[in-house]
Amino acid sequence: MANLNLTLKVWRQENAQAQGRIETYKATNIPDEASFLEMLDIVNEGLVHEGKEPIHFDHDCREGICGMCSLTINGVPHGGKHVTTCQLHMRQFKDGDTIWIEPFRAKAFPLLRDLMVDRTALDNIIAAGGFVDIRTGSAPNANNVPIRKKTADAAFDAAACIGCGACVASCKNSSAMLFTSAKAAHLNLLPQGQPEKNKRVLAMVQQMDALGFGNCTNQYECEAACPKGITVDNIAKLNRDYMIACASEAVGVYS
Amino acid sequence: MNDIITTACKFVTSSIGRKILVALTGMCLLLFLVGHLAGNMTIFGGLSPEGGTSWIDSYATGLHSMPAWLLWAIRLGLLAILLVHVGLTLILKYENYTARTHYQMEGTLKATLASRTMVLTGVMIFAFLGFHLWQLTFNGDPHDCYHHILAAFQNPWCSAFYIVAICCLFMHVRHGVQSIFQTLGLNTRKIRPLYNIIAILFGVVVCGLFISIPVCVLTGILH
Numbered sequence: 001m002a003n004l005n006l007t008l009k010v011w012r013q014e015n016a017q018a019q020g021r022i023e024t025y026k027a028t029n030i031p032d033e034a035s036f037l038e039m040l041d042i043v044n045e046g047l048v049h050e051g052k053e054p055i056h057f058d059h060d061c062r063e064g065i066c067g068m069c070s071l072t073i074n075g076v077p078h079g080g081k082h083v084t085t086c087q088l089h090m091r092q093f094k095d096g097d098t099i100w101i102e103p104f105r106a107k108a109f110p111l112l113r114d115l116m117v118d119r120t121a122l123d124n125i126i127a128a129g130g131f132v133d134i135r136t137g138s139a140p141n142a143n144n145v146p147i148r149k150k151t152a153d154a155a156f157d158a159a160a161c162i163g164c165g166a167c168v169a170s171c172k173n174s175s176a177m178l179f180t181s182a183k184a185a186h187l188n189l190l191p192q193g194q195p196e197k198n199k200r201v202l203a204m205v206q207q208m209d210a211l212g213f214g215n216c217t218n219q220y221e222c223e224a225a226c227p228k229g230i231t232v233d234n235i236a237k238l239n240r241d242y243m244i245a246c247a248s249e250a251v252g253v254y255s
Numbered sequence: 256m257n258d259i260i261t262t263a264c265k266f267v268t269s270s271i272g273r274k275i276l277v278a279l280t281g282m283c284l285l286l287f288l289v290g291h292l293a294g295n296m297t298i299f300g301g302l303s304p305e306g307g308t309s310w311i312d313s314y315a316t317g318l319h320s321m322p323a324w325l326l327w328a329i330r331l332g333l334l335a336i337l338l339v340h341v342g343l344t345l346i347l348k349y350e351n352y353t354a355r356t357h358y359q360m361e362g363t364l365k366a367t368l369a370s371r372t373m374v375l376t377g378v379m380i381f382a383f384l385g386f387h388l389w390q391l392t393f394n395g396d397p398h399d400c401y402h403h404i405l406a407a408f409q410n411p412w413c414s415a416f417y418i419v420a421i422c423c424l425f426m427h428v429r430h431g432v433q434s435i436f437q438t439l440g441l442n443t444r445k446i447r448p449l450y451n452i453i454a455i456l457f458g459v460v461v462c463g464l465f466i467s468i469p470v471c472v473l474t475g476i477l478h
Contacts, residue, residue, distance in 0.1 A: 009359075011359070072358060074360060075358055075363075105358055107353065107356060108354065172366060173355060174354040174356075175351070202265070205269055208270070212353075213354055215270040215273070217373070218437045218438065219370045221366050223365075224364035232437070233444050236436075236437050236442040238271070239437070239440040242269075243275065243439075243440065246266045249258060250258055250263065251258075251259065
């Protein structure tokens with residue numbers, strides 16, 4: 001097992017108001033089977049040992065399902081390997097590499113400290129309509145609710161979104177369209193989501209716009225950066241559903 | 256009625272609604288481009304040998320023999336479409352700019368150069384459009400269109416500007432055409448490569464044919 005010696009360029013910022021800056025750290029003797037966050041843990045242990053403030057970063061489950069870890073690595077959220085930062089391993093890097101580590105950046109994601117940002121804006125989009133109001137009961141028996149296999153698959157793929165915000169951080173316009181469209185599509189595709197479909201689409205889009213996210217320019221950076229493989233087909237569906245919702249509301253067609 | 260107005264207001268102020276308007280006006284401008292190109296191609300009819308009117312002259316006089324109200328309705332309609340397209344895009348772009356905080360180390364995964372320079376190429380096309388209208392529409396004589404175009408393109412600077420502007424148009428159209436399908440919700444993972452091919456083919460054919468005119472004038476094929 002080869003151990004790596006790396007140079008880290010890390011964004012440090014004491015609090016939301018402070019002026020941030022890039023600081024350089026040496027990460028020495030990093031085992032290549034360590035995850036990216038474990039590498040930062042090793043660096044932090046060294047910093048604590050020297051009596052310095054460790055680098056603050058978000059993390060929770062460390063198994064790629066909670067969506068808490070972030071980090072923009074060399075300009076790409078989660079490092080661009082289709083996994084979350086916690087699942088990114090140091091074997092992806094070479095000995096002597098310089099790695100730039102920055103927070104997920106967007107005006108809608110205010111920075112809290114160092115590499116931690118506040119992603120409450122995404123929760124606010126969910127709160128606007130990403131739910132089903134009525135009680136749908138516990139999981140139904142298989143085949144009790146008729147639904148086409150391909151539709152169920154599409155809904156499941158959209159539901160794989162863990163809400164990490166990499167789509168927003170990678171977008172050249174800081175647009176939250178991939179997140180919003182995945183959350184809307186996941187319910188809009190299923191029978192349980194049908195009664196509130198138009199209301200949901202209008203409310204979620206309105207909330208997304210109000211929170212100060214940018215507008216999608218169809219560059220598909222989000223899809224490339226997404227650790228869960230959410231496709232921009234969901235964005236096309238949201239555009240389609242939005243047109244239908246507006247038209248239905250305007251002329252009073254209620255389905 | 257109230258519902259229609261409130262929904263329409265919400266639509267034209269929302270991100271998706273404005274993007275759809277940009278896509279629809281862009282589609283109209285693409286159709287204009289095709290029509291304009293078809294008209295331009297009459298220049299290859301050349302001068303008639305008996306000293307009669309050339310194809311492009313009869314095309315130009317034909318356009319001008321339209322009733323004045325119709326001609327101006329089309330012109331003002333096109334201008335309105337163009338202004339909606341440009342105006343909304345600039346507003347959306349400004350919002351995008353303010354929504355973003357920049358990275359010290361910028362990374363790009365798959366955004367094409369064309370998609371990242373849409374505003375730049377758009378402004379270039381807009382500037383060219385002003386010059387193009389001034390040179391050929393407002394200072395041209397429809398009865399001697401052929402010689403007027405020939406004289407214009409025999410100036411290498413004029414031809415060079417035209418070719419650069421059309422190259423910008425290619426970049427703009429290359430992203431724009433496939434973007435229309437996505438914004439109008441007609442895109443899926445399966446059909447996306449086809450839209451990409453359509454966008455590139457459309458750009459190559461339309462822009463290639465536009466560029467063929469100054470190239471043929473400069474090389475003496477049209478004289």
